[in-house]
Structures are given as C-alpha cells and as structure tokens.
Amino acid sequence: MTTTYAIAIGNTQERYRCRADQTLLGGMEQLGRKGIPVGCRGGGCGVCKVHIESGKTRCERMSRCHVSAEEEAQGYVLACRAYPRSDLALRAVDRMARCIERHLAPPPHPHP
Numbered sequence: 001m002t003t004t005y006a007i008a009i010g011n012t013q014e015r016y017r018c019r020a021d022q023t024l025l026g027g028m029e030q031l032g033r034k035g036i037p038v039g040c041r042g043g044g045c046g047v048c049k050v051h052i053e054s055g056k057t058r059c060e061r062m063s064r065c066h067v068s069a070e071e072e073a074q075g076y077v078l079a080c081r082a083y084p085r086s087d088l089a090l091r092a093v094d095r096m097a098r099c100i101e102r103h104l105a106p107p108p109h110p111h112p
C-alpha cells in the first residue's frame with residue numbers, strides 16, 4: 001500500500017491527501033476545485049510554485065528560471081516536481097497564490 005500524507009494549504013486552509021508517489025500538484029488537483037493552476041506539469045512554466053512551510057519533500061530537478069538555488073534552500077519548490085515525504089504545510093506563492101485565492105468563497109464583507 002502506498003503511504004499517503006496530509007497536506008495543508010496555508011492560503012486557503014484547505015487540506016488534501018497526497019500519495020508518496022504523487023506530486024503535490026497532482027494531489028491538489030484532486031481537490032477538484034476551481035483555480036488550481038495547471039501548467040506544463042514538468043517543471044518548466046513555474047506556475048505551480050509553492051513554499052514548504054513545514055514537512056519534507058523530495059524534489060526532481062527544477063528549472064532555475066523559476067526556483068533559484070537560494071530559493072530552493074529556503075523551501076520553495078515547484079509542486080509538479082515535488083513529492084511528499086511527510087505530512088506537510090505549504091503556501092502557494094506568486095501566480096499559484098493569485099489563482100487559488102481568487103477562487104475562494106466570497107469575501108466576508110462584500111461591498112454594498
């Protein structure tokens with residue numbers, strides 16, 4: 001049986017399960033909600049960039065155009081190239097953040 005891990009998305013307070021052999025992006029897509037940006041799925045477009053706040057991942061090679069060595073050391077990964085190695089918390093950044101936050105439930109204080 002494949003291990004699955006609990007992933008928490010800081011921006012939207014959502015959680016999902018992700019198998020150890022599934023990318024963080026693949027697991028997130030299974031949430032089936034609007035706004036999950038799916039680009040190349042191959043580490044080339046940078047749309048799926050996230051910051052790992054806690055927990056461990058295993059990453060395949062990522063384009064340095066999108067994640068510099070320094071950023072990688074700080075915990076930034078491309079979700080289509082990263083697999084969970086433990087339960088983890090992540091926060092979407094850049095385009096990914098704009099996409100998923102835009103599709104949240106309506107704001108609590110709508111304009112009159």
Ligand code: FES
Pocket residue numbers: 038039040041042043044045046047048049078079080081
């Ligand atoms: S989907 Fe293009 S880099 Fe992840």
